[in-house]
Amino acid sequence: MKQLLVALVAGALFGSGLAFSGMADPARVQGFLDLFGQWDPTLAFVMGGAMIPMALAWIIQRRLDQPFADAHFSLPGTSLIDRKLTIGAVLFGAGWGISGLCPGPGLANLALNPLPALAFVGALLVGMIAHRVTS
């Protein structure tokens, strides 16, 4: 129960940050990716702002034996760089540019702009299922 509450609060804070920062606005995201148009640097500030607490969190994490609401850390490896990673990133970046959305903003927009967000999230899940059935 405590774990679910932590995850819900983290998700809500994450979603509110996406909405406040402009990251949930597809036109702004495309403005950031549009180097040859009227470039909008806002997303660089979002990324920079997010890095500060997380860099501190990683420093704290190294000194902890376990997280405060769970038995152990469950963290992915950091060294594997293979074709799956690179091709996946190319495809993701293309979809990000075409739609102006990545998964977090797509889900947050279910509350801000439900109909187009539903189209994106529906296609997102179909894409995820397609990966599952073909791998």
Next chain:
Amino acid sequence: MLAAFPHAMPVEGLLGGLMIGVAAALMLLGLGRIAGVSGLAARATGIADSGAPRGIAAAFVIGLPVGAFILSWITGGIVTRFPPSILPLLIGGLLVGYGTRLGSGCTSGHGVCGMSRLSPRSLVATAIFMASGFATVALMRAGGLL
């Protein structure tokens, strides 16, 4: 400082970014997990077999629109401008869904969590999806689609 970029929102961007970072730090230090939205969404829906417990994943994913709704209510409304037709949303969604599963992460997992960890895997992934995003939008502009 930002007179050259009339559309920029540096203060909102930085504050919103800090909120995102604190949320990701809460997942890491509270539950020992990466706040990677693509992985948590796949777990919450049962599309992925491994990863966070489904309840935790679902709680985080449900929190995203809940938080956006609360923020929008507090601030008096957040405007998000979508592409004018549904086609880019469908094509983009398919590519983002497939690509983030194949590449094991998106802007949050590789970008925010992995880069701040100085993970070589995430640094490479982020450099590639950013480059791909820049290239895609440049092609759209060249093709008159923007």
